[in-house]
Amino acid sequence: MATAPKKSLWENFRQSQIWKSIFRHGKPTDKRNRSLVILSNVFLHLHPVTARKSGIRISYTWCMGGLAFFIFLVEVITGVLLMFYYRPTAEYAFSDIMALRDHVPLGIMREIHRWGAHAMVIAVWLHMFRVFMTGSYKPPREFNWNIGVILLVLTLLLSFTGYLLPWDQLAIWAITVGSNMARATPFLGHEGPGASFLNIAGVSLVHSGDDVRFALLGGRFVGAATLLRFYILHCVAIPLAAAVLMAVHFWRIRKDGGISTPV
Amino acid sequence: MTDEKQPEKPEEQKQPASESQPKPSEETKPVTPAPAAKPAVSSAAQKTSPPQQPGVSRRKFISWFAIGWIGFSAAMAGFLTSVLRFFFPNVLFEPPMTFKAGIPSEFQIGQVDERFKNKFGVWMVRSPEGIYALSTVCTHLGCTPTWLPGEEKFKCPCHGSGFYKTGINFEGPAPRPLERYRISLADDGQVLVDKGKIYQQEKGEWKDPQSILKV
Numbered sequence: 001m002a003t004a005p006k007k008s009l010w011e012n013f014r015q016s017q018i019w020k021s022i023f024r025h026g027k028p029t030d031k032r033n034r035s036l037v038i039l040s041n042v043f044l045h046l047h048p049v050t051a052r053k054s055g056i057r058i059s060y061t062w063c064m065g066g067l068a069f070f071i072f073l074v075e076v077i078t079g080v081l082l083m084f085y086y087r088p089t090a091e092y093a094f095s096d097i098m099a100l101r102d103h104v105p106l107g108i109m110r111e112i113h114r115w116g117a118h119a120m121v122i123a124v125w126l127h128m129f130r131v132f133m134t135g136s137y138k139p140p141r142e143f144n145w146n147i148g149v150i151l152l153v154l155t156l157l158l159s160f161t162g163y164l165l166p167w168d169q170l171a172i173w174a175i176t177v178g179s180n181m182a183r184a185t186p187f188l189g190h191e192g193p194g195a196s197f198l199n200i201a202g203v204s205l206v207h208s209g210d211d212v213r214f215a216l217l218g219g220r221f222v223g224a225a226t227l228l229r230f231y232i233l234h235c236v237a238i239p240l241a242a243a244v245l246m247a248v249h250f251w252r253i254r255k256d257g258g259i260s261t262p263v
Numbered sequence: 264m265t266d267e268k269q270p271e272k273p274e275e276q277k278q279p280a281s282e283s284q285p286k287p288s289e290e291t292k293p294v295t296p297a298p299a300a301k302p303a304v305s306s307a308a309q310k311t312s313p314p315q316q317p318g319v320s321r322r323k324f325i326s327w328f329a330i331g332w333i334g335f336s337a338a339m340a341g342f343l344t345s346v347l348r349f350f351f352p353n354v355l356f357e358p359p360m361t362f363k364a365g366i367p368s369e370f371q372i373g374q375v376d377e378r379f380k381n382k383f384g385v386w387m388v389r390s391p392e393g394i395y396a397l398s399t400v401c402t403h404l405g406c407t408p409t410w411l412p413g414e415e416k417f418k419c420p421c422h423g424s425g426f427y428k429t430g431i432n433f434e435g436p437a438p439r440p441l442e443r444y445r446i447s448l449a450d451d452g453q454v455l456v457d458k459g460k461i462y463q464q465e466k467g468e469w470k471d472p473q474s475i476l477k478v
Contacts (some may be wrong), residue, residue: 173406173421176404176406177404177405177406180404180405209355210351214351215350215351218350218352219355220355220357221357221384223357225352
């Protein structure tokens with residue numbers, strides 16, 4: 001070390017306190033340091049340190065899980081950008097959508113977000129199909145399969161809640177039709193099985209003014225309160241839940257013995 | 264540098280030892296002599312023993328601990344219940360479920376009155392028998408059909424369901440007729456519509472006298 005007279009600027013930087021305070025490992029030229037790259041990084045350490053070559057073949061994984069996550073990141077970035085212009089009120093929502101197309105540079109931003117949503121649903125389905133066909137849901141990975149099922153539902157709910165936000169006729173009636181399914185929720189929806197039993201002296205406890213559909217819509221029908229609720233669900237609640245579950249999902253791959261390999 | 268580190272290390276070793284010492288003793292009493300056998304742990308126990316002198320025994324501490332947890336759980340349960348209730352506002356800025364639709368003579372026989380469609384979601388129809396209040400909610404998936412006067416039918420734009428003026432479905436995917444609401448005469452002689460009570464034809468409820476206002 002001391003004998004080397006000349007070091008490049010980059011080498012000097014790697015020796016500096018700034019670099020060493022961030023990266024606690026040496027050059028990733030040997031197995032130990034390569035492992036430390038993964039283990040000492042808060043994001044990378046969710047992943048397995050090593051993966052078998054046969055397990056990461058494109059023809060085996062299709063890279064669909066990674067693609068789904070990549071599209072999720074695209075959706076987060078474009079979604080946050082859209083939030084700078086969009087106001088979730090009945091008065092402004094539709095005109096803001098028009099403004100995003102007509103008055104804002106890169107008017108394709110909302111289309112990127114929408115195509116990304118379609119692509120993410122497709123990617124998640126294909127990922128699930130791959131995991132199923134390769135038997136990667138079997139023990140010890142059955143818990144992670146269930147996390148994945150929840151993530152699939154959250155992906156679909158993200159698309160569903162985002163559907164209302166343009167606040168045009170298609171959006172309003174699509175959500176009207178879609179949320180009518182909640183009427184038939186057992187015991188919780190006012191037209192669902194069991195709801196008729198929940199009454200006191202003929203006065204029903206579950207009616208259109210207090211059932212689960214009401215909680216979802218913030219009213220008896222799709223209105224301004226629905227728009228705000230779906231906006232909060234779309235931009236805050238579901239992405240947060242999905243992000244947490246994704247972290248668990250990736251970490252469990254490592255904990256369940258790494259990526260599965262062809263039998 | 265090296266001289267400073269050496270005195271720190273024994274202290275670091277003692278602290279985890281003093282923390283781990285009470286843990287086995289909480290579960291079972293006979294375990295307590297075992298860690299005392301080690302000299303390092305016994306010296307650590309001597310250091311930590313003065314804080315245990317105040318008169319809270321372990322048994323009492325656990326009971327207070329339990330009371331604290333029960334109180335905390337009850338408070339959280341109450342708060343979560345309130346959060347659930349939070350999603351049901353006390354005031355709704357929706358049109359009321361009952362409304363007055365004017366005096367009966369305003370309605371002409373054969374006419375479909377669309378004045379109350381946008382606000383209340385109701386068509387007022389005057390037939391030779393009387394007046395009935397027809398729901399504007401399509402029985403297929405809940406869209407709002409359009410009254411086509413030329414074709415004398417309600418036509419749903421979503422999936423093409425068609426209904427006669429009576430509300431009976433005759434085309435498209437709608438599985439049953441439009442619903443009617445309770446209709447009566449108010450004290451001031453106006454027609455009173457109550458959307459809180461629905462009458463379905465397929466259940467034979469249109470025979471109910473309150474489903475149609477005989478004029």
